[in-house]
Amino acid sequence: MTSNLSPLSPGSLECWQMPVVPEQYDRKPLTDEERWALEHFAAGPLKPTGSRKTAKARQILARFNSPIADVFFLRHQGRSLTEVAEVHCVLRREMYQRNKTFWEWSPQEWVDVLCPNVAVFNVTRGRGKKQNYRTTLMDMGYLLGGVTDLRLAGIGYEATPAANLYFGTERVAEQCQRVLDMLVGNKQLGYKAGKAARSKIQQYLSTVFLLQRSSQDAV
Numbered sequence: 001m002t003s004n005l006s007p008l009s010p011g012s013l014e015c016w017q018m019p020v021v022p023e024q025y026d027r028k029p030l031t032d033e034e035r036w037a038l039e040h041f042a043a044g045p046l047k048p049t050g051s052r053k054t055a056k057a058r059q060i061l062a063r064f065n066s067p068i069a070d071v072f073f074l075r076h077q078g079r080s081l082t083e084v085a086e087v088h089c090v091l092r093r094e095m096y097q098r099n100k101t102f103w104e105w106s107p108q109e110w111v112d113v114l115c116p117n118v119a120v121f122n123v124t125r126g127r128g129k130k131q132n133y134r135t136t137l138m139d140m141g142y143l144l145g146g147v148t149d150l151r152l153a154g155i156g157y158e159a160t161p162a163a164n165l166y167f168g169t170e171r172v173a174e175q176c177q178r179v180l181d182m183l184v185g186n187k188q189l190g191y192k193a194g195k196a197a198r199s200k201i202q203q204y205l206s207t208v209f210l211l212q213r214s215s216q217d218a219v
Contacts, residue, residue: 016171020067020074020144025063034060037057045090069144072132075166116152142210157203159203160206172202
């Protein structure tokens, strides 16, 4: 399984766009064949990976591979394909239970899948699940599912790496520096820029970026 994303060419900030967009994928509703395939994977005990039925079910659901892989490798380049498979498992089970593709989920349904925080997610999904799975689901919810307020999923300190991923590290750093220059330049505030302060400002600005779904000026 590989990503079909083409590297983004360097350009001006005015030409910025989301790194992954829904329009580049097949988003039609579930077919009867796909419902059967989801039931094969999600219902009952774990299925043998080498069986003919499993191979057929995997082939039927192939159109979901690209968006999942594209979003996963956007953040986790060079990671194991096994981890991508775990994301598939979560999404197949959720699509089966909801009887619709993840393209048809509402933002609230994505938030329900993500759970309010990592601790609840880990309890719900089991001890073996890793943070990588949840961040991929979070990225999919934001980039492909129309979720805007990731605070509902307890994004917290993860707002900065998420904004860097979606809007570009250069843009986020530039905005942070503008705010720091403004604060330090105002002697009446008595503000001194430090590592902790910079980190906090980046987090706050990143949250604003995420809420407005834009890399336009936040200050």
